[in-house]
Amino acid sequence: MQYSAHVEFVAPARARPQIWRLLVGLIVAMLIYAFGIGFVFGGIYLVAGYEGMQTWATEMVEATGPTGTLLILATFFGMALGPMLAVVLLHRRSVGSLFGPFPRMVRHFLVAMGVCVLAYGVSFLLPSDLRIEPAMERALWLSFLPMALVGILLQTGAEEVLFRGYLQQQLAARFASPLIWMVLPSALFASLHYQPELMGDNALYVVAATGLFGLLAADLTARTGSIGAAWGFHFANNVVAILIVALDGPLSGLALYTAPLSAASEEIRPLILLDMGTTVVTWVLIRLAVTRA
Template identity: 75%
Template structure:
């Protein structure tokens, strides 16, 4: 595939493409991510006292309540800040270079969001053997919704900045082969979703689905020269999975509905495969739409 817009997206990264800078940048990202988590716990101490740490730590691990889930999403603030600092300190380029041209980023974010709304809305009409049940009172859900949207926007934006912004840019500035700048970040992205203690035998299926999404998001970033389309795609996907219909278990605390099966249940494997197929169809439509926008 040809990616003319990718060259302009990479231009700021080409000034200082050395691998040692990238490795230090990733270490800085990890440190800032850890610091962000520490800041969240410090805020818990300030508002609930030292005795509240154990309670809220449990709430965050389980993430089956709305506040605990919001706190988990808040921990991604460090992941968002880390690539920005790495870009400025180690690569001597501006923060906005991680996003791509702002008007294009915003336009493609909105376009991807619209496509996802149409495709995911249609996919809900497909029959499945999994039933869903109300999880929250609608009024309570609506009261949490503004903060929930911001939390998912932060979480997905942080991951896009790190994997499709910083890492993809710096690897592509150093290596021409997509095996380096498309496949490697996608493998790293997928590996972070490996949770056999939660997902059991489904863990590798989830990793495969995350890896597929990573590849398609990398393609959209290269195609458009910004993270806007990938971010909109990611945001819409996680809004559905976290805020609309969640599996019973971790990160279900903000969902309006839940499916009363765990992520480790064998019966959700067909749904994972269906989700992967839906992801490919959605990517194709987004790719076509941004090509004409």
Template identity: 55%
Template sequence: MTASMPARLTSPAFSAYVAPARGRAQLWRTLLGVILILGIYAGLLALFLLAIDRWYGPGAERLLQARSPVGTVLVLATFLGMALGPVLAVVILHRRRPLTLIGPLRPALRDFCITAGVVLALSLVWMLLPGGPPLERKLDLGLWFQFLPLALLGILVQTGAEELVFRGYLQQQLAARFATPLAWMVLPSVLFGLLHYDPQTMGGNAWLIVAATALFGLIAADLTARTGTLGAAWGLHLANNAVALLFISAEGPLDGLSLWTYPFSQHDVAAMRPLLLLDMAGLVLIWALARRALRR
């Protein structure tokens, strides 16, 4: 590393977390790692889509919109390829153990549980507050419980895959090479946000979704820098997505496992915008409370 990282943004634990990446931190290795991750993900995704198309025939396209429990679980399962990419990249290109992407396991588990607990507690308070938009029942409770184990496993895979790539592989490798947080904190977060740009689904709110996702990335990157493990970011991500996918969703893709939906779709720009802004404010509050809880 060319210079020491700013102390106010990091911790000795983060320096230890980045240490395994310092031996082979050349940019060409990291770029090849990104290509390898994309190639593995795209290749396995193509095979998965081919298998689904052959199995379900004409109904495959509708199934993959994730408007049903089965479709949502299948879409979440596609992230297994994304999870495999960084694991192989660190082994093949950087000659280090995959568990170094996570950090020390006991502190990581503790950070995971603390942050997930903060998100779930605040989400419960928010759901119980009066005055919100009316909700419509989406899924029968018995069916919801039947799918709950698979749903949680799928969300664990999906959020874990994204964290391994963005707060694990990219943040570690870039922090090992560059001192500035613009490289190892901001750049992966901006990329994370841009990959969620979907004007077909979100219409006029597409760039607001990018901003909200980039903010999430910055918060997850900061928690990783403070704790020196992937646990806090993963716990934040899993609990956040579990609430959005399993409890209250807007009508549209990925609402297939939700107990309730809002009485409007993801295309409704005017109705969605206040909720997105409220979610962003809630993320900042969660970040502040999580940092306080993790310090203890």
């Protein structure tokens, strides 16, 4: 695969590519992420007091209600801010360099999101044995929708900035092989989704699916020279999984419909494999579309 646009994308990271800077930068990012979570809880404490904070902490852990789910999404502002501070303090480069050229990023974000809408729309029309049930009244769902879209935009953007922006750029500035700058961030991205206490034996399937998405998002970033296509892909995917049809359980609080299956159910394994196939097909379509955008 040819990644000529990736050379331009990585260029700002080449001035200070030392691994120690990257490692310290990741520590900074983790600390800022933790600070962001603390900031959200501090705000809850100021509004609701200590007992209220405990109640909302439980709501956030379960994330089966709309406000608790929104608060979970809000904590990702720290993940977004961390890499931005790291590149300024440790690598002496601009925050904008994490995103790639802004017009290109926006254009490819919209293209990827449009392709996903078409691909997922077709997939919803295909026959399926999956049973779904209404989870929220439509009027209530619509009232939360603007904040939910902003929250998912923040959450997916934070992950793309960290994994496909900061990590991918800095590793590519130091190592030429895609086996390092594509695989390592994707493996880390996948490992953070490993939750055997919630998903049981399905945890490894979810890690595999997440790792596959990470690799495809890394490819789109390298192909286009910005995080726009990967971000649009990620955003559309999470909108469907969080706002349209969610599994019954954590992060189902903003969903219009839920499938009455737990994340640990054996019945979802074929669905995970089907989702992986849909992800690959959608990636191919996005890759074709961005070359013409």
